[in-house]
Amino acid sequence: MGVREVDVIVIGAGAIGENVADRTTQGGLETVIVEEELVGGECSYWACMPSKALLRAGAALRAARAVAGAAEAVTGELDPRAVFRRRDRITHDRSDASQVQWLDGAGIELVRGHARFTGPRRVVVTASDGTVVELEARHAVAVCTGSVPVLPAVPGLAELDPWTSRDATSASEAPATLAVLGGGVVGCELATAYASLGSRVTLVARHGLLGGQEPFAADAVRAGLEGAGVRVLTDTDVVAAHAAEKNAVLTLGDGSRILAERVLVATGRTGRTRDLGIEELGLAAGDRIEVDDTLRVPGFEWLYAVGDVNGRALLTHQGKYQARAAGDAIAARAAGRAVDDAPWGAHVATADHRAVPQVTFTDPEVASVGLTAAAAERAGLRTRVLDYELSWLAGATVYADDYAGRARAVVDLDRGVLVGATFVGPDVGELLQAATIAVVGEVPLDRLWHAVPAYPTVSEVWLRWLEAFGRPGTTG
Numbered sequence: 001m002g003v004r005e006v007d008v009i010v011i012g013a014g015a016i017g018e019n020v021a022d023r024t025t026q027g028g029l030e031t032v033i034v035e036e037e038l039v040g041g042e043c044s045y046w047a048c049m050p051s052k053a054l055l056r057a058g059a060a061l062r063a064a065r066a067v068a069g070a071a072e073a074v075t076g077e078l079d080p081r082a083v084f085r086r087r088d089r090i091t092h093d094r095s096d097a098s099q100v101q102w103l104d105g106a107g108i109e110l111v112r113g114h115a116r117f118t119g120p121r122r123v124v125v126t127a128s129d130g131t132v133v134e135l136e137a138r139h140a141v142a143v144c145t146g147s148v149p150v151l152p153a154v155p156g157l158a159e160l161d162p163w164t165s166r167d168a169t170s171a172s173e174a175p176a177t178l179a180v181l182g183g184g185v186v187g188c189e190l191a192t193a194y195a196s197l198g199s200r201v202t203l204v205a206r207h208g209l210l211g212g213q214e215p216f217a218a219d220a221v222r223a224g225l226e227g228a229g230v231r232v233l234t235d236t237d238v239v240a241a242h243a244a245e246k247n248a249v250l251t252l253g254d255g256s257r258i259l260a261e262r263v264l265v266a267t268g269r270t271g272r273t274r275d276l277g278i279e280e281l282g283l284a285a286g287d288r289i290e291v292d293d294t295l296r297v298p299g300f301e302w303l304y305a306v307g308d309v310n311g312r313a314l315l316t317h318q319g320k321y322q323a324r325a326a327g328d329a330i331a332a333r334a335a336g337r338a339v340d341d342a343p344w345g346a347h348v349a350t351a352d353h354r355a356v357p358q359v360t361f362t363d364p365e366v367a368s369v370g371l372t373a374a375a376a377e378r379a380g381l382r383t384r385v386l387d388y389e390l391s392w393l394a395g396a397t398v399y400a401d402d403y404a405g406r407a408r409a410v411v412d413l414d415r416g417v418l419v420g421a422t423f424v425g426p427d428v429g430e431l432l433q434a435a436t437i438a439v440v441g442e443v444p445l446d447r448l449w450h451a452v453p454a455y456p457t458v459s460e461v462w463l464r465w466l467e468a469f470g471r472p473g474t475t476g
């Protein structure tokens with residue numbers, strides 16, 4: 001069997017691989033995308049979309065109950081079966097037909113099967129029926145294989161066959177009791193979801209919750225979880241695990257035990273680079289693949305790694321941003337055009353270092369971009385921190401009774417610009433894009449005075465921040 005030559009091979013048809021392939025195809029390059037499971041990847045079927053679907057009903061119910069008048073209309077409880085059914089609709093019952101149709105329309109050829117490198121630019125794809133296709137790339141191979149959960153080395157844990165996020169987002173019943181291991185985004189979101197679906201949840205975190213976020217955000221999420229009946233154990237390690245009748249038994253560092261019908265492991269993720277043949281290229285399997293800002297692997301002319309697999313920012317939107325830069329860089333290099341790799345250029349993912357937006361869909365929500373106050377200090381910036389209680393805003397008063405929320409802006413005093421912002425409160429995710437624009441655009445604070453937030457909205461926090469900071473040129 002001969003080797004088929006194409007311009008570009010993309011391995012992995014998750015959201016990120018799809019976007020790389022779209023950009024290289026639009027750049028005039030014949031592109032083949034290889035997928036061994038479902039086109040659309042983790043986000044569509046086992047991660048973002050199903051987790052948000054499981055969370056949304058609880059959030060909608062809380063929102064209605066927080067407004068007198070509407071609250072009286074809520075006479076029943078959340079219906080888990082209807083929630084799981086809606087999740088199935090949102091994930092298309094795990095059929096990728098519509099995404100395959102999208103690939104067709106975009107002019108991208110799909111080869112189904114497992115891809116492995118056999119040498120530079122060469123990939124062999126083995127389909128589930130054993131059919132083998134050998135491909136060689138004239139210009140580039142983009143590895144977009146995503147990430148896999150990391151199981152901590154706790155004796156007995158693997159034998160319990162614990163849930164990973166895939167199991168938790170695809171389950172059709174809430175266990176009576178659930179122990180969540182890990183206090184990151186996955187742990188906090190899925191603890192929130194399953195508490196709303198009726199499980200009695202215990203969350204065990206080795207350190208605090210939501211590491212890397214502002215401490216006040218972690219405190220609010222902890223209070224929210226506890227308010228929903230979740231037992232939250234921070235600075236706690238699970239040291240052993242075993243099964244006893246119907247339950248899993250987790251032994252904690254202090255010798256106490258937790259019994260739960262199910263254990264969900266949410267202790268982080270690493271690049272999906274095993275069984276990919278990257279050892280043939282001199283790279284280590286089982287870890288993330290390091291890249292430069294054009295998403296190219298140092299030392300290679302033709303090899304790119306985009307999305308979760310490079311470990312820069314494990315988020316769909318940020319991976320898609322990388323994909324646009326990488327796809328355009330591949331097309332430019334193939335055509336012999338200049339690559340604009342200066343910071344904030346057309347072919348680089350500069351925002352990965354400076355302005356990664358993230359919304360954590362807990363109760364309350366956390367929305368953040370850029371640096372926290374502590375990170376700005378570590379970076380050696382001379383900063384001023386502006387904190388504001390969102391409940392003081394007219395918009396918050398109208399939005400919900402007993403609205404609770406807080407927002408922090410971190411200002412770089414030497415440049416007079418915002419370098420970070422964090423919002424905590426109901427639906428604050430929708431406030432985030434304005435902050436992302438201010439950070440990426442490095443909009444001077446004195447110009448922000450002319451960006452007037454509408455009354456009465458929660459966005460008026462921007463005016464309050466500016467008033468607290470003071471208007472340059474108006475005093476003494």
Ligand SMILES: Cc1cc2nc3c(=O)[nH]c(=O)nc-3n(C[C@H](O)[C@H](O)[C@H](O)COP(=O)(O)OP(=O)(O)OC[C@H]3O[C@@H](n4cnc5c(N)ncnc54)[C@H](O)[C@@H]3O)c2cc1C
Binds near residue numbers: 043309
């Ligand atoms: C529970 C959970 C919730 C999340 N929620 C959010 C959220 O709300 N917002 C957000 O922005 N991010 C969220 N994320 C993160 C987001 O899911 C990832 O950042 C995103 O899915 C990464 O996309 P990707 O294309 O890099 O990888 P993936 O989506 O994993 O795609 C990789 C694809 O490559 C295929 N593949 C792998 N190896 C091979 C091979 N050798 N041959 C052929 N095919 C292969 C896989 O089958 C897969 O389809 C969440 C993650 C989790 C776990």
Ligand SMILES: NC(=O)c1ccc[n+]([C@@H]2O[C@H](COP(=O)([O-])OP(=O)(O)OC[C@H]3O[C@@H](n4cnc5c(N)ncnc54)[C@H](O)[C@@H]3O)[C@@H](O)[C@H]2O)c1
Binds near residue numbers: 206209358
């Ligand atoms: N809404 C969103 O944007 C969203 C939602 C879910 C996931 N994600 C992405 O998915 C990625 C993975 O999330 P994650 O929560 O799995 O990883 P994470 O790295 O965010 O959190 C893992 C947590 O587990 C803890 N931990 C590690 N080992 C432990 C152990 N042995 N015992 C107890 N705790 C332990 C860590 O201290 C950390 O707090 C994140 O980077 C996130 O960006 C995003």
